[in-house]
Amino acid sequence: MSFEVHWEDLQNDVALNAQIRDKLNSFFGSLELPSYLNHISITDFQIGSHAPEIILHDISEPISGINPNPSGTDENDLQLLFEVKYDDDLQLELNTSLVLNYPSKEFMALPINIKVRFVSLHILCLIGIFNKGKRIVFSVLCDIEDQNDSTRRQSIGDLLKDKVGSPLERLAIIKDLSIETEIGSDASTNLSNDLQINDDDTLSELSYSSNPNGATLRNVDKLEQFLVEKLKNFLRQEVGWPSWLTFELDDESSDESDEDDSGNE
Amino acid sequence: MSFKFNEDVFRDNSFNEKIKEKLTSALNKGFHSDSNTNSNSNPNSNKIDLNQYDFNDTNKHTEKADILKSKIIVKSTDFPTIPKFEILDLDINTQPRSLVKGICKIIVKDAMVQLQTVIESNLLLVNMKNSPMFIKPKLIENNSLEIPIVMTFSQISLEAISNIFVKNNSLSISFNDVNLDFNFDCSIKILQNTIERRLKDSMHLLFKDVLPTVLFNMSQSWFTNNHNNSTSNNVNHIPPQLSSSTTSSGTILDKSNVKKNGKSSLPKTVFDEVDLQELSPKNMVRLSTIVSSRHTLSLHGTSGLHSMASIPGCLEKQNLYRFISRMPSLSNYYSAYRTGVTSDNNNVNNANNQMNCIDSQHYSHDNNFLPERVLREKKYDLNQIIDIQNKLYERSAADENEKPKRRTIKLNRKHKKRQENIESVRQSTPTFEKFNLPKLTDESKKSTVTVNNNKIDDEVPSPRTNVPPHMIFNENIEYFTEKDHSLLFDTPLHTNEITDPEKLPNDIIRSIDIKDIKINPKKRINSLGSGSKRISFVGINNLYNNNGWKWGNEDNTTVLPPPPYRL
Numbered sequence: 001m002s003f004e005v006h007w008e009d010l011q012n013d014v015a016l017n018a019q020i021r022d023k024l025n026s027f028f029g030s031l032e033l034p035s036y037l038n039h040i041s042i043t044d045f046q047i048g049s050h051a052p053e054i055i056l057h058d059i060s061e062p063i064s065g066i067n068p069n070p071s072g073t074d075e076n077d078l079q080l081l082f083e084v085k086y087d088d089d090l091q092l093e094l095n096t097s098l099v100l101n102y103p104s105k106e107f108m109a110l111p112i113n114i115k116v117r118f119v120s121l122h123i124l125c126l127i128g129i130f131n132k133g134k135r136i137v138f139s140v141l142c143d144i145e146d147q148n149d150s151t152r153r154q155s156i157g158d159l160l161k162d163k164v165g166s167p168l169e170r171l172a173i174i175k176d177l178s179i180e181t182e183i184g185s186d187a188s189t190n191l192s193n194d195l196q197i198n199d200d201d202t203l204s205e206l207s208y209s210s211n212p213n214g215a216t217l218r219n220v221d222k223l224e225q226f227l228v229e230k231l232k233n234f235l236r237q238e239v240g241w242p243s244w245l246t247f248e249l250d251d252e253s254s255d256e257s258d259e260d261d262s263g264n265e
Numbered sequence: 266m267s268f269k270f271n272e273d274v275f276r277d278n279s280f281n282e283k284i285k286e287k288l289t290s291a292l293n294k295g296f297h298s299d300s301n302t303n304s305n306s307n308p309n310s311n312k313i314d315l316n317q318y319d320f321n322d323t324n325k326h327t328e329k330a331d332i333l334k335s336k337i338i339v340k341s342t343d344f345p346t347i348p349k350f351e352i353l354d355l356d357i358n359t360q361p362r363s364l365v366k367g368i369c370k371i372i373v374k375d376a377m378v379q380l381q382t383v384i385e386s387n388l389l390l391v392n393m394k395n396s397p398m399f400i401k402p403k404l405i406e407n408n409s410l411e412i413p414i415v416m417t418f419s420q421i422s423l424e425a426i427s428n429i430f431v432k433n434n435s436l437s438i439s440f441n442d443v444n445l446d447f448n449f450d451c452s453i454k455i456l457q458n459t460i461e462r463r464l465k466d467s468m469h470l471l472f473k474d475v476l477p478t479v480l481f482n483m484s485q486s487w488f489t490n491n492h493n494n495s496t497s498n499n500v501n502h503i504p505p506q507l508s509s510s511t512t513s514s515g516t517i518l519d520k521s522n523v524k525k526n527g528k529s530s531l532p533k534t535v536f537d538e539v540d541l542q543e544l545s546p547k548n549m550v551r552l553s554t555i556v557s558s559r560h561t562l563s564l565h566g567t568s569g570l571h572s573m574a575s576i577p578g579c580l581e582k583q584n585l586y587r588f589i590s591r592m593p594s595l596s597n598y599y600s601a602y603r604t605g606v607t608s609d610n611n612n613v614n615n616a617n618n619q620m621n622c623i624d625s626q627h628y629s630h631d632n633n634f635l636p637e638r639v640l641r642e643k644k645y646d647l648n649q650i651i652d653i654q655n656k657l658y659e660r661s662a663a664d665e666n667e668k669p670k671r672r673t674i675k676l677n678r679k680h681k682k683r684q685e686n687i688e689s690v691r692q693s694t695p696t697f698e699k700f701n702l703p704k705l706t707d708e709s710k711k712s713t714v715t716v717n718n719n720k721i722d723d724e725v726p727s728p729r730t731n732v733p734p735h736m737i738f739n740e741n742i743e744y745f746t747e748k749d750h751s752l753l754f755d756t757p758l759h760t761n762e763i764t765d766p767e768k769l770p771n772d773i774i775r776s777i778d779i780k781d782i783k784i785n786p787k788k789r790i791n792s793l794g795s796g797s798k799r800i801s802f803v804g805i806n807n808l809y810n811n812n813g814w815k816w817g818n819e820d821n822t823t824v825l826p827p828p829p830y831r832l
Contacts, residue, residue, distance in 0.1 A: 145634030
């Protein structure tokens with residue numbers, strides 16, 4: 001059973017993009033950043049042009065153990081098995097800067113600009129609803145292979161990239177993420193573009209701009225791979241099975257009940 | 266790309282003030298301003314040591330000639346133009362170790378530094394302080410003449426290209442192309458040329474040797490200090506003396522002195538965990554055992570479709586692809602449903618023959634994907650998928666203490682505010698809860714998705730919780746021909762005592778004393794977060810560990826004895 005999402009309505013809603021962006025900004029603003037990062041701000045956010053495909057495969061009883069702190073009423077607990085496919089140009093632009101606080105505060109700063117252009121994922125995920133909707137548990141079970149994945153895999157880009165990770169990496173979650181990075185002060189005009197061949201035959205583009213501060217480095221491949229890998233690892237650790245996210249919806253103001261039990265084997 | 270310097274700092278005088286203070290204290294580190302060296306005492310030997318002006322040598326003996334009669338005071342500094350620091354190229358490597366390589370260019374123009382000090386100008390001064398009485402001549406005049414001197418370095422321009430390597434715990438810089446030029450003005454004109462020449466000579470050494478060393482040691486102590494002080498909020502602040510600290514991330518060996526770092530902090534050699542791990546003596550012993558047991562000229566390892574190796578518990582390299590193709594992964598388990606471009610080739614893609622033939626198609630992929638057809642045709646088995654993912658997780662969990670994360674986010678409807686339980690993302694996150702997995706369904710009920718609510722408790726395992734190896738992939742495949750499966754199910758796991766000798770299979774060598782056989786209480790594959798790290802061959806543990814032999818080591822991984830002690 002698949003869901004129909006009226007994406008066009010969402011897409012045309014400019015206010016929605018702005019709202020999501022502000023929410024993300026306030027979230028990042030509330031984070032305690034390490035001292036070498038100055039700020040993280042989202043300058044642009046746009047939902048892509050196509051809706052994700054959501055297919056509900058199964059509604060069943062939750063598997064045992066997925067409900068932390070079960071509290072009695074088990075009859076109405078549900079478990080949904082979802083398939084989500086998203087293959088679209090979500091755009092997100094993130095600005096941050098690395099700072100050196102010696103000898104004085106913000107003595108040297110390196111601005112970094114990251115643009116996410118394209119996200120593709122196809123996952124099977126599990127959602128458990130407990131306690132009459134008060135607790136939702138979400139986890140990503142596995143990736144799903146499309147029909148055309150086996151051809152895509154042999155593309156030149158894949159051969160050039162480093163195959164990191166062990167074979168049979170159990171979860172990738174993000175199949176493809178296209179990132180553009182720009183390191184150095186944001187320059188508006190480009191005077192010349194230099195293509196440089198790196199040691200491992202990847203190309204990175206160096207643009208020299210009229211910026212008085214000097215060169216701006218764009219599309220550093222290695223950095224992009226590094227970021228994508230970090231993001232994949234992060235997602236895999238947080239929501240990839242057997243880890244999961246628990247959302248507690250409280251009607252009253254939440255009491256700080258301790259949710260993490262110390263592990264015992 | 267370039268760094269942006271904080272312009273305000275340069276515009277007002279605060280930068281200059283700070284630099285003055287720091288330079289002053291740095292230049293006077295080795296200066297002992299005790300009463301022995303003030304102007305009243307008899308000065309020292311005849312040697313004129315113009316190397317005093319060299320910034321490198323701040324450690325001078327008090328016995329030698331101290332031309333410097335007072336501290337070196339930085340009178341003023343000036344940086345009218347903001348220096349530029351550009352990164353020309355950046356290369357980031359995460360494998361095998363995190364390494365960042367960069368090429369940077371630093372440009373400083375029109376800087377000015379002015380130093381002031383007092384020097385001894387009576388070159389005929391004789392130091393008779395420590396000489397014995399009988400050689401002391403009678404001198405009429407032996408007084409010192411101290412002259413203040415002011416040195417001005419103006420129009421300092423520096424243009425250097427440097428390679429920067431950032432590894433785990435340290436920062437190495439090498440300067441390749443240094444253009445340093447300055448105008449030197451000295452209040453004592455006689456000395457001007459000499460000083461200028463010597464300074465320019467030693468600048469070369471400074472960039473080649475001194476600066477890289479100093480930066481390396483400083484970065485090392487800073488990084489390791491950061492590991493120590495988890496609560497320090499002065500992350501970007503140069504740490505104080507660290508000579509006797511140890512760190513959790515490695516071992517530190519103290520070596521020799523280094524200068525110009527404020528205090529004389531000792532450089533350290535920091536060993537990575539990775540370096541030490543590779544030298545495990547246990548592993549070396551095991552490896553040498555296996556190697557020596559394999560000395561044979563026979564070729565029979567390559568024969569047979571089902572054998573992985575002649576030694577049980579081992580995998581021969583030429584059979585690796587077979588092993589990988591039979592590993593429990595979603596793509597292997599559901600390989601029948603994978604349709605590719607190659608369906609028109611004569612590759613066998615039938616559902617039944619999959620596991621029995623060598624299909625290079627299986628080997629070439631390395632992604633653990635669930636084929637889409639499985640979902641479309643509703644042929645999935647949720648428990649099976651969960652089980653496979655669990656197994657892969659355990660296999661890949663490098664750290665024994667790594668537990669799955671169970672983060673909780675509280676969404677408050679009234680306040681519409683999100684409060685996150687932000688736990689530290691380090692591996693010691695104690696978020697594991699007791700987790701009961703469903704049992705694998707029995708052979709006969711394989712097609713239905715049933716959930717058994719058997720509470721599988723770790724401490725008291727029920728006997729029949731082993732997964733029989735052939736259930737894991739496919740009925741047709743067994744890793745090793747096993748004579749007696751019933752042995753698996755009858756042996757309880759939690760016994761620490763000696764097994765019943767009658768239960769052992771018949772062809773066990775009887776010369777080994779029964780008392781030496783111990784069975785380790787093993788955690789089953791099914792339980793999550795179990796502490797022991799096993800040999801990650803699915804099926805091996807169940808086949809052998811229950812009545813397996815302990816061979817030389819007391820930890821949980823068992824290595825089987827070399828032939829002919831086979832079961």
